[in-house]
Every structure is written in structure tokens, then in C-alpha cells.
Amino acid sequence: MNEIGELCILLSLGISIYSTIVPILGIKRGREEYIASAENSIFVTAGLITISSVILTYAFLNRDFSIEYVANYSNRDLPLFYTVSAFWAGQKGSLLFWSLLLSLFAAVVVIQNKNKNRDFMPYVISIISITQCLFLLLMTFAARPFELIYPPEDGSGLNPMLQNPGMVFHPPTLYMGYVGFTIPYAFAMASLLTGHLGDVWIKTTRRWTIFSWFFLGMGNLFGAWWAYRVLGWGGYWAWDPVENASFMPWLTGTAYLHSVMIQERRDMLKVWNMVLIVLTFSLTIFGTFLTRSGVIQSVHSFGQGPVGYYFLAFLIIAIVFSSYLIVSRLSILKSNNELDSIVSRESSFLFNNLILVGAAFATFWGTMFPLISEAIKGEKVTVGPPFFNQVNIPIGLTLLLLVGICPLIAWKKASISNFKRNFLIPFIISIIGGIALMPIGKGHLMAWLSFTISIFVITTIVMEFYKGAIARRETTGEGFVKALITLSRKNKRRYGGYIIHIGVVLMYIGITGTSYNMEKEATLKKGESMSIGDYKVVYKDIKNNTPVPTKAEVIATMDVEKDGKIIATATPRRDFYKTAEQPISRVYNLSGLKEDLYIILAGFQEDGSATFKIHVNPLVKWLWIGGLVIGAGTLIAMLPDWKGKK
Amino acid sequence: MKDKRQEAKISRKYKVGSMKRKILYFLLLTSYFLLLTPSVSAISIDEKYKPLYDDLSDKFMCLCGCGSTIKTCPMEECGFAIPFRKELYDRIQKGETKEQIINYFVGKHGQKILSAPTKKGFNLTAWITPFAAIIIVGLLMKKIMDKWTARQKLEDRSQKTEGVEDKYKKMLKKELEEFE
Numbered sequence: 034m035n036e037i038g039e040l041c042i043l044l045s046l047g048i049s050i051y052s053t054i055v056p057i058l059g060i061k062r063g064r065e066e067y068i069a070s071a072e073n074s075i076f077v078t079a080g081l082i083t084i085s086s087v088i089l090t091y092a093f094l095n096r097d098f099s100i101e102y103v104a105n106y107s108n109r110d111l112p113l114f115y116t117v118s119a120f121w122a123g124q125k126g127s128l129l130f131w132s133l134l135l136s137l138f139a140a141v142v143v144i145q146n147k148n149k150n151r152d153f154m155p156y157v158i159s160i161i162s163i164t165q166c167l168f169l170l171l172m173t174f175a176a177r178p179f180e181l182i183y184p185p186e187d188g189s190g191l192n193p194m195l196q197n198p199g200m201v202f203h204p205p206t207l208y209m210g211y212v213g214f215t216i217p218y219a220f221a222m223a224s225l226l227t228g229h230l231g232d233v234w235i236k237t238t239r240r241w242t243i244f245s246w247f248f249l250g251m252g253n254l255f256g257a258w259w260a261y262r263v264l265g266w267g268g269y270w271a272w273d274p275v276e277n278a279s280f281m282p283w284l285t286g287t288a289y290l291h292s293v294m295i296q297e298r299r300d301m302l303k304v305w306n307m308v309l310i311v312l313t314f315s316l317t318i319f320g321t322f323l324t325r326s327g328v329i330q331s332v333h334s335f336g337q338g339p340v341g342y343y344f345l346a347f348l349i350i351a352i353v354f355s356s357y358l359i360v361s362r363l364s365i366l367k368s369n370n371e372l373d374s375i376v377s378r379e380s381s382f383l384f385n386n387l388i389l390v391g392a393a394f395a396t397f398w399g400t401m402f403p404l405i406s407e408a409i410k411g412e413k414v415t416v417g418p419p420f421f422n423q424v425n426i427p428i429g430l431t432l433l434l435l436v437g438i439c440p441l442i443a444w445k446k447a448s449i450s451n452f453k454r455n456f457l458i459p460f461i462i463s464i465i466g467g468i469a470l471m472p473i474g475k476g477h478l479m480a481w482l483s484f485t486i487s488i489f490v491i492t493t494i495v496m497e498f499y500k501g502a503i504a505r506r507e508t509t510g511e512g513f514v515k516a517l518i519t520l521s522r523k524n525k526r527r528y529g530g531y532i533i534h535i536g537v538v539l540m541y542i543g544i545t546g547t548s549y550n551m552e553k554e555a556t557l558k559k560g561e562s563m564s565i566g567d568y569k570v571v572y573k574d575i576k577n578n579t580p581v582p583t584k585a586e587v588i589a590t591m592d593v594e595k596d597g598k599i600i601a602t603a604t605p606r607r608d609f610y611k612t613a614e615q616p617i618s619r620v621y622n623l624s625g626l627k628e629d630l631y632i633i634l635a636g637f638q639e640d641g642s643a644t645f646k647i648h649v650n651p652l653v654k655w656l657w658i659g660g661l662v663i664g665a666g667t668l669i670a671m672l673p674d675w676k677g678k679k
Numbered sequence: 680m681k682d683k684r685q686e687a688k689i690s691r692k693y694k695v696g697s698m699k700r701k702i703l704y705f706l707l708l709t710s711y712f713l714l715l716t717p718s719v720s721a722i723s724i725d726e727k728y729k730p731l732y733d734d735l736s737d738k739f740m741c742l743c744g745c746g747s748t749i750k751t752c753p754m755e756e757c758g759f760a761i762p763f764r765k766e767l768y769d770r771i772q773k774g775e776t777k778e779q780i781i782n783y784f785v786g787k788h789g790q791k792i793l794s795a796p797t798k799k800g801f802n803l804t805a806w807i808t809p810f811a812a813i814i815i816v817g818l819l820m821k822k823i824m825d826k827w828t829a830r831q832k833l834e835d836r837s838q839k840t841e842g843v844e845d846k847y848k849k850m851l852k853k854e855l856e857e858f859e
Binding site: 264375388395406410412417552555607 | 723724733737738740746747748751752753754755756789790791792793794795796801802805806808809810812813816817820821824825827828830
């Protein structure tokens with residue numbers, strides 16, 4: 034079977050080279066059948082890579098340890114759920130998974146554009162195919178997923194830290210985001226190559242952009258959720274270089290998502306939009322380079338090896354090629370319209386772009402500074418979380434303020450009455466809220482600012498919905514709720530966007546809660562207790578359990594008391610895996626809207642005493658709720674307009 | 680020859696053996712963990728030292744490769760963070776100042792022990808550059824936008840003037856026609 038898998042990859046490589054070259058030849062020679070052939074080859078590639086992926090999955094399920102990758106990332110005791118997810122747990126499988134997604138996305142693009150964008154399609158196919166070639170080349174020469182070994186009796190197993198639902202969903206969602214941005218990039222390049230620089234390519238890829246942006250964001254959020262539940266340090270984001278690598282394209286992707294609206298509406302910022310999509314695509318490749326090159330130390334690294342340098346070479350080629358195209362088309366990329374006023378929706382979006390790209394640059398700069406310092410001064414410095422927090426908090430708060438301001442400023446030119454109408458009430462409410470929140474702002478200025486601006490933003494959005502629904506009710510006579518629903522249904526993009534903004538504010542609230550985190554660590558004997566915040570935690574007992582032959586659990590039992598009443602029985606535990614050097618903490622988390630009580634069993638002694646680290650993390654749940662709201666908003670923004678199609 | 684060597688290597692790596700041996704091995708391993716696992720050195724931090732301890736433990740980076748600070752290192756039995764925390768707390772208890780403690784650890788491990796670059800010399804560029812970049816680009820943007828809006832105003836004005844001229848031309852034409 035593995036031979037078939039490997040053969041499929043090899044054939045896909047040949048076909049992808051074919052579909053890179055043939056469409057260009059088709060244009061040069063005016064042969065439509067060449068382009069049709071290239072489109073068909075996209076389907077063949079998708080089929081072949083799917084066969085490879087199915088074979089690898091089957092090998093995992095069948096415990097075929099003659100395949101090195103299967104032996105390294107699974108064993109006989111691995112539950113089915115994690116056996117399937119082991120597919121993308123390592124370097125080789127994740128490359129195959131990436132390639133699979135790209136081939137499927139490419140097939141969808143071909144289907145979607147069967148009868149439209151015919152001038153773009155040859156270039157789109159060529160660009161997607163050359164990207165595909167990179168992955169197939171890697172899987173053929175540098176990281177072969179079907180490499181054989183002498184089969185061991187059992188595999189090494191999956192890293193216990195990856196045996197968590199968060200880790201099952203985190204890589205696929207992240208990859209969907211990474212891979213998805215190839216599509217708008219390919220269309221952007223096609224528009225440059227054809228010279229058709231209107232907004233057709235933007236409109237064609239609008240859903241792809243939202244889709245990729247959403248999954249990239251969700252990938253990051255799933256990663257954060259996993260870190261919070263598994264790593265056991267009480268936080269969810271450590272500004273690790275690889276976390277930063279997936280955060281940067283999300284930021285530039287967000288900027289792109291906003292600035293394309295100006296091109297669609299006012300036919301402006303064509304060059305800037307090109308730059309943004311090139312930057313976003315390049316950053317997805319840069320992120321992959323960081324993860325797979327070992328250039329920067331990171332807990333997420335797939336280790337050192339030649340793979341990273343393939344990505345670096347591809348990245349350089351992509352940047353040079355895209356930059357050349359943009360520069361050569363500068364004269365026809367000129368905007369047809371110009372700004373009417375500095376106080377307008379267009380300019381506010383530009384400032385939003387400045388801040389988003391500024392945040393991406395700050396993150397990039399911090400990530401690369403150790404290398405820069407070493408190159409210039411010969412001294413390695415560390416740039417850790419305190420740096421990123423200090424630099425990104427003011428930038429983030431400015432951005433939050435713009436979330437409230439941008440959507441409500443009038444296009445072209447805003448008047449004083451426009452300002453008064455949209456901002457006076459939110460301003461007054463946020464001032465009142467800010468004053469009310471002053472007691473919690475003592476010593477936490479940034480947190481206070483964040484909450485106050487959040488009130489402002491939420492009020493502006495709620496007012497937008499309210500005013501829209503009232504106006505609709507007056508003209509149509511519908512009830513308020515119906516008017517609200519119809520309003521959102523009629524203008525999905527706008528109101529979906531507002532819902533996404535609400536989700537973003539909720540996430541800010543969740544993140545701001547970190548300022549009030551409490552933490553305590555103590556060694557307790559049975560019957561002893563410790564208090565933190567409003568909670569008293571009484572240590573009752575400790576037991577060991579062996580649920581499967583390869584894993585032993587040590588479970589502590591604790592009563593959690595609040596206001597003198599037992600509200601929960603906490604069971605933090607430590608798992609000892611045969612395959613892992615270090616035990617893994619399984620955190621007990623009593624999660625509420627106000628705060629999380631987060632208990633870690635940090636150690637235990639022979640006399641039955643145990644060491645606990647307890648955190649009270651306020652408002653964390655709002656971060657995850659914010660993610661769900663963003664999901665809902667994205668879904669609304671992406672829904673097709675059925676009525677319009679009829 | 681190569682295959683045999685590889686086979687031996689894999690046998691060693693995966694400890695090929697009977698199921699009984701595996702169970703026995705695991706039981707031994709489990710009892711080893713249960714009996715011998717040392718407690719993660721809980722340091723009971725005195726409340727009066729806690730703010731300084733929290734502040735300092737976040738200023739130093741754990742060098743075990745976890746990418747976290749000493750305060751947040753998630754490794755259960757980290758060979759770096761645990762002794763570091765103890766030493767840090769000892770120094771705080773001895774009454775050493777924040778600067779003394781920072782200088783001591785930097786002297787011992789180098790600049791890389793600090794979780795953020797210092798705000799001195801070349802390292803200052805790490806802090807300034809992002810904000811400087813945003814401000815410079817922002818000012819440039821403002822200048823470009825001013826230019827755009829000025830041009831737009833001019834165009835508007837000329838369109839208005841053209842409009843007025845058209846009006847008079849029409850009037851003139853009409854009067855001439857009537858006159859004729």
C-alpha cells in the first residue's frame with residue numbers, strides 16, 4: 034500500500050509541474066484545450082493526493098509500523114480519535130495534509146470558475162500548481178511520509194500533550210487558513226498578469242478571504258485553548274515565535290479584509306491591496322519556514338532540517354515575483370478616485386490598516402530581534418512575553434477604538450452631525466461606564482482603558498442594529514425582532530461584520546481579565562486548605578489509577594468552597610505515560626463567566642501531601658465565547674444571497 | 680548487513696519482548712513514578728515578598744526551551760526553572776534589591792536570561808522601532824491623504840466653476856437665439 038501512496042505523490046508532482054507550465058503555454062499559443070487540460074489535471078492531482086492521504090490514514094488505523102511516520106506518531110494503545118489526528122502530528126504528515134487541502138481547494142476553485150473569470154484561470158491554476166509543487170517536492174525528496182523502516186512491535190506513540198481535542202482541531206483549522214490564502218493570492222497575481230485590475234478578483238475571492246481569515250483565527254484560538262487546558266501554566270498565549278508566525282498573517286489578512294472594501298466601493302487602494310495580499314501569503318510561508326527550519330527556538334518547532342530552506346527559497350521567489358509584478362503594473366494600478374476628506378470611512382480604514390500592519394510589524398520585529406541583535410552585536414538576547422505585551426497593548430487598544438469608530442464614519446466625507454448622531458451616545462455611555470469602573474482601574478490603567486473602550490464599541494454596534502431595525506420597522510411595519518433579522522439577512526456582509534466586531538470586543542474583555550489574575554502555590558497535607566480570591570480549597574485525598582497499560586494517573590480530590598458552601602469537587606491529576614519523559618498535568622478548571630478556578634496538581638510526596646498551583650483567572654471564558662461569536666458573524670457574512678441568485 | 684544493524688537498532692529502541700515483560704516493565708515504571716517522583720518544589724512565598732517575586736520571576740526567561748518566563752514555565756519538573764525559582768526567592772529573602780538580583784542573574788547567564796531586552800543602547804531599538812515605524816508611516820499617510828484631498832477639492836472647485844460657466848453659456852445662447 035505504501036508504494037501506492039508514494040507513487041501517488043510522485044505522479045502528483047509530475048502533474049503539478051504539467052499544470053504549472055501548460056496553462057501559460059495555452060495562453061501563449063492561444064490553445065484553449067491546454068487550459069482545459071490543466072484544469073482537468075487539478076482534479077487528477079486532488080484525486081491522487083486524496084488516495085495518498087487515505088492510505089496514510091489507513092496505515093495509522095491498521096498500525097502499520099513499517100511506515101516510519103506511523104511508527105513515530107502512534108502506537109497500539111492510542112485511541113482512535115487521536116490515531117486519526119496523528120496524521121498531521123508530525124512534519125511529513127502535516128505536509129501531506131497541507132498538500133491535500135491545497136489540492137481540494139484548487140479543485141473547488143476550478144469548479145467555481147468553470148464559466149467565469151476565464152482570463153484569470155490559466156494563471157490561477159499555474160500559481161496554485163507551483164505552490165503545490167513545493168509541497169510535493171518536499172514529500173518526494175526531503176520528508177517522505179511513506180518512508181519504510183523495519184517494523185517495530187509497537188510504535189513510539191503520540192506525544193501525550195497532543196492527546197487533547199484542542200490539538201486535534203488546532204492544526205487542521207490553522208492549515209485551512211494558511212492554505213486558503215493561496216487562493217486570493219493566486220487571483221491577485223492573475224489580475225496583475227492579465228492587467229485586469231478592477232475589483233473582479235477581489236469579489237471572486239471575497240468568500241475565500243473570509244474563510245481563510247476565519248480559519249486562521251480559529252486555528253490560533255484552538256491553539257490557545259489547548260495551551261490553557263494542557264500546558265498548565267494558567268495562560269493561553271506565550272508569544273512563542275511560532276504562535277507569532279500564525280498571528281502575523283492573521284493581522285495582515287484582517288487589514289486586507291477591510292481595505293478591499295474601499296477598492297470595491299471607491300475603486301481606491303489597488304496597490305495597497307496587492308501589497309497586503311502578497312504580505313499575507315508571504316507571512317503564511319514565513320510562518321511555515323519558522324516552524325520547520327529551527328532558525329528560531331520554539332516549542333512548536335518540527336526540528337531542524339532542510340525542509341525550512343525549501344520554504345525560504347519559495348518565499349524569496351514569491352516576494353520577488355509579486356513585487357516585480359506590482360511595480361511593473363504601477364501605472365495601471367493607479368486609483369480612479371481619491372480621498373474627499375481626511376475625516377471619512379476611507380481614511381479611518383487606512384488608519385485601521387496602519388495599526389493592524391503596525392501590530393504585525395511589531396510582532397515580526399520582536400520575533401526576529403534576537404537574530405538581528407546576534408548579527409549586529411554578536412550577543413543573543415531574548416524577546417519574550419513581557420516585550421510583546423508592552424508593545425502590543427497600546428497598539429491593540431488603538432485598534433479596539435478604531436473597531437468602534439471606523440464602521441460608523443460616513444463614506445467620502447463625515448460631517449459634524451454624522452459624528453454627533455453616531456458617537457455622542459456611545460461616548461457618554463462609555464464615560465459613565467469608565468467612571469463606574471474606576472475602582473477596578475486602580476493600578477491597572479490599560480485594563481481600565483480596555484474595558485472603557487469596549488463599552489464604547491459595544492454601544493456603537495448595538496446602536497447600529499437598533500437604529501437599523503427601527504428604520505426598517507417604520508418603513509415596513511415589521512415587528513422589531515423581525516426587522517432586526519431581516520436587516521441582517523438583507524445585508525449579511527455588513528451585519529455579519531458587526532457581529533464579528535462584537536466577538537472581537539468579547540475577546541478583548543477576556544484578554545483584559547488577565548490583568549487581574551491571581552496565583553497561589555502551596556504544599557498541603559490531607560485535610561489542609563488554602564484560600565484564593567473567593568475560594569477555599571480543601572485537599573481531601575490522592576489516588577492512583579491505571580486506566581490503560583501505558584498510562585498511570587495520580588488524582589487528587591479537593592473540595593472547592595465558596596461563601597462557606599461546597600460548590601464542586603476538584604480532581605486535578607498528573608498522567609504518567611510510558612512514552613513520555615515528563616508527567617503531564619491534567620488541569621482541573623472550574624470555568625464561569627466571571628472567572629476560572631484553575632487547579633494544577635504540581636507534585637506529591639510519599640506521606641500523601643501534595644503541591645498545588647491554583648490560579649483564579651477572571652473573564653477567560655469571554656475569550657472563547659468571543660471566538661464563537663466571531664464564528665457566527667463569519668457564517669452570516671459568508672452566507673450566499675439566495676434571493677439575489679433567483 | 681545494513682538491515683541487521685537496523686533491526687538491532689529498532690529492537691533496542693522499541694524493546695521488543697513478550698506481553699508479560701511489557702506489563703512487568705510498565706508496573707515497575709509506574710511504581711517508580713508513584714514512589715520516586717519528587718514533588719515539584721513548592722516554594723511557599725511569603726505574602727510580603729510575593730509582589731517582588733512575581734515581578735522578578737516574569738523578568739527572567741526559562742532557558743529549558745519552553746519559551747516561557749520563569750514564572751510561567753509549564754514544564755512539570757523543569758531542570759532550569761525550579762532551581763532558579765528557589766535561588767531567586769533566597770536572594771529576595773536575603774534582602775537583595777531588584778537591580779542586584781537582575782545583575783546577578785545576567786552576570787551568571789548573560790543577556791539572554793532577561794525576558795525582554797533592556798531599554799539601553801542597541802536594545803532600545805527593539806522598543807522604539809515598532810512605534811517609530813507606525814508614527815512615520817502614519818505621518819506619511821497623512822501627507823499623502825492631504826495631497827489627495829487637496830487635489831480632490833481643486834477638482835470639485837473647477838467642476839463647480841465649469842458648471843457656472845455652462846449656465847451662462849446656455850443663457851447667452853438662449854438670448855442670442857431669441858434675439859435672432
